[in-house]
Amino acid sequence: MKPETRIMLIKESEKIKRINSRTSYLGAWSGLIVSGIVLAGLIVKTWGNLSNQEFSLVPILITIMMLTVLIQSFFLIIRHLTNKRLIIILEALLDDK
Numbered sequence: 001m002k003p004e005t006r007i008m009l010i011k012e013s014e015k016i017k018r019i020n021s022r023t024s025y026l027g028a029w030s031g032l033i034v035s036g037i038v039l040a041g042l043i044v045k046t047w048g049n050l051s052n053q054e055f056s057l058v059p060i061l062i063t064i065m066m067l068t069v070l071i072q073s074f075f076l077i078i079r080h081l082t083n084k085r086l087i088i089i090l091e092a093l094l095d096d097k
Contacts, residue, residue: 009093009094013087013090013091013094016083016086016087016090024076024080025076025077025080027076028072028074028080029073031069031072031076032070032077035067035070035073036070038062039063039066039067039070042059042063042066045059046059
């Protein structure tokens, strides 16, 4: 492996390790769980009030916000797992002399 390539791989590995923080991963899991619980509660509440046809903007806004948190948390978890695998591959390439 060329020295330039080796240095580039080391820099890339360090950059990925800085991005990959444990707190954002745990925050993503907690966001996923909380938004799932809130969305389930909203569904149960609106399912029980189907006979009452009055329009309320608050449940719609909360649903949109929770769906946004749910999707963002899902993608943070996917990014964390992908970065973890990428670091393993980069370290294997660096160890292979």
